[in-house]
Amino acid sequence: MVQKIIRIEGLECNHCVVRVGRAIASVKGVVEVDVNLENREAVVNFEEVRTDLRKIKDAIREAGYKPI
Ligand SMILES: [Cu+2]
Structure with a gap:
């Protein structure tokens, strides 16, 4: 298991x-x-x-937000 912190614009x-939480969880x-x-x-x-x-970043983008 690994933990990452992703900054998200929007x-x-x-x-x-x-x-965005649901998108990542999916x-x-x-x-x-x-x-x-x-x-x-x-x-x-x-x-x-x-x-x-x-x-994970792709899922964030698909939900309409911008991972940094
Ligand atoms: Cu909002």
């Missing part, structure tokens, strides 16, 4: 937090995600053998 409200291999509105970042725990940062 998070404006709790609706965004829920949306990636197979993601075990836990916590999106923080104040910091504009997501703390993601995932299994490296099942997914990677690129796939």
Whole structure:
């Protein structure tokens, strides 16, 4: 298991937090995600053998936000 912090541009409200949180959680291999509105970042725990940062960032983009 690995933990990464991803900064996300475009998070404006709790609706965004829920949306992007669901998008990240839907990636197979993601075990836990916590999106923080104040910091504009997501703390993601995932299994490296099942997914990677690129796939998680793709899911964030598909939800309409910009991972940094
Ligand atoms: Cu919003």
